[in-house]
Amino acid sequence: MKTIILPVAHVFAMVIMVFAATMLAPLILAIWGMDRALWSFVISAAATFLIGALLWLATRRFKRELKTRDGLLLVALTWVVLPAVAGFPLWHYLPIDFTHAYFEAASGLTTTGGTVLSGLEYLPRSINLWRHLLSWLGGMGIIVLAVAILPMLGVGGMQIYRAEMPGPMKDSKLTPRIGQTAKLLWTVYAGLTAACIVCLKVAGMGWFDAVCHGFSALSLGGFSTYDANVGHFNSVPIEMVLSVFQVLAALNFATHYQAWSQRGVRAYFRDSEAKAIISVLAVSSLGMALYLFYKGTYPDFATSLREATFNVISIATDGGLHTQDYSRWPVFVPMGMLFLSCIVASSGSTGGGIKMIRTLILAKQANRELNHLVHPNLVRPLRVGGTVIANRVVFAVLGFVFLYFMSAVTLVFVELASGLDFTTAFSAIIACINNSGPGLGLVGPGSNYSVLGDFQTWVCSAAMLLGRLEVFTILVLFTPTLWRK
Numbered sequence: 001m002k003t004i005i006l007p008v009a010h011v012f013a014m015v016i017m018v019f020a021a022t023m024l025a026p027l028i029l030a031i032w033g034m035d036r037a038l039w040s041f042v043i044s045a046a047a048t049f050l051i052g053a054l055l056w057l058a059t060r061r062f063k064r065e066l067k068t069r070d071g072l073l074l075v076a077l078t079w080v081v082l083p084a085v086a087g088f089p090l091w092h093y094l095p096i097d098f099t100h101a102y103f104e105a106a107s108g109l110t111t112t113g114g115t116v117l118s119g120l121e122y123l124p125r126s127i128n129l130w131r132h133l134l135s136w137l138g139g140m141g142i143i144v145l146a147v148a149i150l151p152m153l154g155v156g157g158m159q160i161y162r163a164e165m166p167g168p169m170k171d172s173k174l175t176p177r178i179g180q181t182a183k184l185l186w187t188v189y190a191g192l193t194a195a196c197i198v199c200l201k202v203a204g205m206g207w208f209d210a211v212c213h214g215f216s217a218l219s220l221g222g223f224s225t226y227d228a229n230v231g232h233f234n235s236v237p238i239e240m241v242l243s244v245f246q247v248l249a250a251l252n253f254a255t256h257y258q259a260w261s262q263r264g265v266r267a268y269f270r271d272s273e274a275k276a277i278i279s280v281l282a283v284s285s286l287g288m289a290l291y292l293f294y295k296g297t298y299p300d301f302a303t304s305l306r307e308a309t310f311n312v313i314s315i316a317t318d319g320g321l322h323t324q325d326y327s328r329w330p331v332f333v334p335m336g337m338l339f340l341s342c343i344v345a346s347s348g349s350t351g352g353g354i355k356m357i358r359t360l361i362l363a364k365q366a367n368r369e370l371n372h373l374v375h376p377n378l379v380r381p382l383r384v385g386g387t388v389i390a391n392r393v394v395f396a397v398l399g400f401v402f403l404y405f406m407s408a409v410t411l412v413f414v415e416l417a418s419g420l421d422f423t424t425a426f427s428a429i430i431a432c433i434n435n436s437g438p439g440l441g442l443v444g445p446g447s448n449y450s451v452l453g454d455f456q457t458w459v460c461s462a463a464m465l466l467g468r469l470e471v472f473t474i475l476v477l478f479t480p481t482l483w484r485k
Contacts, residue, residue: 220320
């Protein structure tokens with residue numbers, strides 16, 4: 001057991017030290033503004049780095065190249081432990097207990113966007129920056145950031161990358177070296193974030209709000225600096241900018257890189273996921289706007305279109321930002337938005353859920369099975385966008401979707417057993433496992449997750465981690481095969 005755990009702990013120690021360095025951003029802001037949370041970040045940054053350094057020294061003689069099993073263990077360990085470390089400044093400064101501090105930090109790192117805090121506009125800026133920075137780091141994955149850095153320290157990264165990156169086809173790389181691939185992805189991610197921040201500033205936001213909401217948009221994180229979320233601004237230009245960048249964040253970042261390197265948009269037209277996502281979002285936004293107008297929710301179609309478009313795009317892409325308490329809309333619309341949050345985001349994006357590529361594969365497989373009923377001897381390869389999908393990928397997708405739904409159903413029943421009503425339990429688990437933010441009922445956009453009890457909050461935290469790591473990475477830890485030599 002020691003030979004399995006200690007090499008992973010050695011790499012994890014380096015991840016902890018890198019993570020401690022990220023606390024310098026809110027710390028510098030706290031020093032510059034002399035806000036009240038200054039010492040919370042001083043203590044947290046120092047303690048985190050010291051813990052990482054001591055663990056590194058204690059395990060350095062166990063350093064070796066990571067295997068696939070080690071990558072899975074490292075990713076699971078990182079995502080379970082980091083929220084506790086990241087939540088320490090919140091726990092130290094805010095009047096919340098460890099359970100809620102862990103939930104808030106986990107919600108940020110998993111880019112879920114559900115919050116237990118209120119009075120966000122009155123928090124110190126360093127606290128708000130930290131919340132949004134957690135979302136931004138979690139968006140592409142802090143492990144992928146580590147993969148870009150750890151090769152310099154002699155630690156292999158392919159196993160970490162494969163365990164961390166979302167989607168069913170993880171072996172494809174943009175470059176021969178995995179460290180270079182991670183750096184390219186982070187370059188695209190950072191570039192789009194900077195563009196979003198500038199566009200939000202031009203649209204009317206102040207610089208601080210633009211930075212925070214730029215982090216939220218590109219990470220699909222859902223956090224805001226105001227209790228009213230984006231509705232606080234009541235600005236069509238801001239909503240348009242956020243809508244565009246949330247759609248971009250829901251697309252595969254490898255596709256963004258290819259479009260950038262080819263100096264054109266042809267890569268998007270060749271990406272079957274991108275075409276499906278944009279089509280679904282366009283049809284859904286228009287259809288739900290018509291439904292809201294028909295039901296008299298808004299007095300004119302223009303207002304219905306504006307509100308439906310932003311909120312449908314945000315929830316469907318798992319962004320979680322919102323302008324309205326859509327839980328008050330006719331139930332067809334918010335339930336439809338929750339369903340879309342399960343399928344719309346692309347593999348290789350910062351979104352959660354089943355992912356569009358798996359949805360396309362399942363649809364094609366269902367059609368192939370129907371054809372086999374009519375023509376039992378028919379041999380037809382499964383293609384998505386002209387690419388033949390291997391049967392092993394189809395089987396992996398089927399296994400993932402089964403575990404995804406069984407995990408969601410199990411957690412919903414756990415929440416029901418704890419005393420929650422069905423709407424709250426169902427929507428909270430779906431929102432958390434899809435990393436899409438607000439649910440309905442007691443955890444709708446007009447409220448937050450602070451209404452849940454401690455046990456219910458931990459269940460939601462578990463759902464967020466399951467969703468962010470796509471179920472397999474967590475559940476594989478409970479298989480005897482993983483622990484055999």
